[in-house]
Every structure is written in structure tokens, then in C-alpha cells.
Amino acid sequence: MAPPDNDVLRALSLRCSLGGHEGATDVLTGISVGVREGELLAVTGPRGSGKTTLLRCLSGQLVAQEGEVWFDGVPVHTLPRARRERLRRDRFGWIDPEPGLVPELTAWENAALPLLLRGISHRAARATATEWLERLDVGAAARKRPAALPHAQRQRVAIARALVTTPSVLFADEPTATLHRADGAQVLRTLTAAARSHGITVLLATHDPDVAALADRALALIDGRHAGPVPPATGAEGVSACSLSV
Template sequence: MVAPPDNDVIRASALHFAHRDGSPALQGVSLGVRKGEVLAVRGPRGSGKTALLRCLAALARPQRGEVWFDGVAVHELGALGRERLRRDRFGWIDSAPVLVPELNVWENAALPLMLRGTGRRRARQAALEWLERLDVAGKARLRPHELRQAERQRVCIARALAVVPSVLFADEPAAPLHRAESAQVLRTLTTAARSHGVTVVLADQGPREAALADRTVTLLDGRRVRTLHLPPEPAAGSGPAATEGRAACSLSA
């Protein structure tokens, strides 16, 4: 077994992954992510975006194929090795904001730092800096239940960035946000990542994420495709049903 080229911080080769019911989520996906790159993974719901990110981030083990990170064969690591990799090198932002209800906002944002052994004072300072950049520093002493959903998601993004991970995986991070603020948050996320040399793998459906990325990979039915034509986002006041009916995709392999 040979490690991938050094210019790829992450390399996936022929990944196959199935859901618990046996339905395929990934069918032979291969890709490389360069160090410091912002890579957007696009595709409609059910295309395999989340499964791909989870395999790359050591949250799920592919049934077949290889995942390499910085020369390490992630697909061969045991549970403890995968946990350490996620804690020490990776950051994750989910599409739904999940915070520890017993902790206030700054404690939630500082938690990964403290789990790495950073002192409380230093962790608090780092957390507050990121909360400020994401316009939620004024909520630092509130509990999660006192925040709006969009504010909770901003805290989750600050928590992921506070540790300055080697790779940040973001699975539809703007999903809980309104259209206007999602653009601002995505710009903050990608700009901050670039300024700190963080590699980003960003999954979403819309064109905004692709515009902020260095490169785009497109998935459909668990496979990489060259082009994917989706209908335009509905105008304000138009319902999703009309758009969904036109969501047929044309592609070229």
C-alpha cells in the first residue's frame, strides 16, 4: 500500500459506503484535497455528500476503498486512533447546531480547546475572538436555549474554528441560516480558514458555496459527475414544490 502524493492532505480512493438499510451512498468516489484548499462538494439531497464527508473525517468507515490524511491510512485506524484524529486534527460543522445545554456560549466554543489541554483562560480568549468574528460575542454568557437557531449555528462554527484544525469539514453549515446571513457566515468561514491555512471540505447544494471555493466536486447518486444542472433557487414568495418538480439533473460523466 502506497501513500498518496504529498501535495494532497486528504486523498480518497474508490470509496464505497452503504446506509444501514443497504442502499448505496457512495459508489467508487475518488478525490484529492490540497493543503489550504477550500473544496466545495455539490449535489442534490441523497447524492452522497454527507457520507463522503463522514468517511473523510473518520466519522464513518467505508466498506471499500481508502482514505489517507497527511500520509496516515485513516481507513486502517482503530476506534481510538480515529477519535484522536478527529479531536486533534479535524473540525466538524453539522447542518443542525448541536451544543452542550449545560454550558454557556463561550464555554461551548472553548470546549474542544480545553479537551486538547488548553488552559481555561486561554481557551476562553480564543473562543471569544471567534465569537466576535461571527457576531455572537454579545451572547457569550447565555445558554444555548436562549439563542435563535441561527445564533446557535454561529457558535458551532466558532467552536470548530477556535481550535484551528488542519481540516474543517462543513456539512451544509448554512442550512439553518436565512439567505442574507448565510452568505456572510460562509464568507467569514472561508476567509478565516484561508487566513489560518485551514483546509476546508464544504458540502452544500447551492451556488454560493461553489463561488467561495477554490474548486468544486459534484456528486450524483453516490458517484462523481462532471456537470450537474439544477434549477435556480426559487424567488422570494415562491414555494419549494414547484422547484422540486423541476429538479431533474442532466449530467455528463
């Protein structure tokens, strides 16, 4: 049965380990968390605290060895791999620390790729991708390929790609960790404003308290355990034994 509340995304008692059966290391130890629709939740903690693993479990990329993950009343933890992949494609967006763009495609083609893969018309996909690139102040680079763009602009294109489908939930794993502070701050302001204007729920993993300050609230992790809720203004991973679906 679904959890008896109206969280759009909820994890119950997640436990996940890295490594083999011998000498396995717990990465998540009984983590539970609920996220409301349209909420921006920062997942904070030092590197290696389990932030990325938690986001991967919540997004269906990993199936924890113990515990449950529910999205909009659907038990993600029991879905077969194909259903989890469809859920990630249709309802979730993901941003990595590195852009991961397709080098042969232009900026707008990279941003439009999720729409094109859905069968959206070339014209409609281009128009939507271009709109998001302009929102992220990289519209002038729409016809350039990644190699011709500085790193900060490539990351903006990657963020546009994650937002172009207007996902229900956006998972942002240290999205500005490789950017200079000024570039990162501007990108995050744009990202959070866009998410709020479209009612997108955001889970933002960060070790930076200034980034966490943009969130509605924060969940702090230390060694895969709850370190207690942290007010955003002050807040502030190996081969996995979990089932991996990419």
C-alpha cells in the same frame, strides 16, 4: 503506501452502502478525490447524493467497505477506532446543519469546549473562544446560554467551536442550510475568510450553487457517483453498513 502526491487529504475508490446485506443501497460508488492544503473544496449535489457520507468517510467517522482514505500520509482507513477518534479531535473540525450546543453551557464555554477537553487552561481557552466569537459577530452573546440565542447566533457559536482549535481540515456539512439566506451568506463569508487566513483546508457539502461559488473548485455527486468537476460559479442517509465511529 501513501498516494504519490502531496494532497493533504485523499480518497481512493470509496464504496459505501446503506442498509443490510439484502437490498443494500450504494451511497458512494468508487469515489476518488484529492484536496490540497489550504484548499476550499465544495462537494455539491442534491439531497441524498452522498455528500454527508463522503465527508464522514474522509473524516474517519465512517470506514468505507472498500477504498482508502489518506490524511497527511496517514492511512485513516486502517487506523483503529481510538486512533481515528484522536485524529478527529486533534486535527479535524466538524460543522453540522444544526448547532448541537450543550444547553447548560454559555456561548463561550461551548466554543471553548474542544480546548478545555485538551487540558488548555481556563483563561487561555476563554480568550481564544471569545476571539472566535467576536470574529463571527456573536461576541456580545458570549455569556448567554443557547436557549437565549436565536438560531443564527447558535450556529455561529457552533462554527466558532469547530474553528477554535485551528484544525488542519474543517468539514462543513450544509453549515448554513437552516439559516435565512442573508444570515447564511454572512456566516459563510466569515467562515471562509477565517479558514483562508489560517491555512485551514475546508470541505464544504452543499446543494446551493451560491454557496459552492465561494469554493476554489467543486466536486459534484449524483447518486454516489462523480458527476464531473463543476466550476464553483455554476456548480450547482439510514443505518449504514459502513463501520460507524462517533
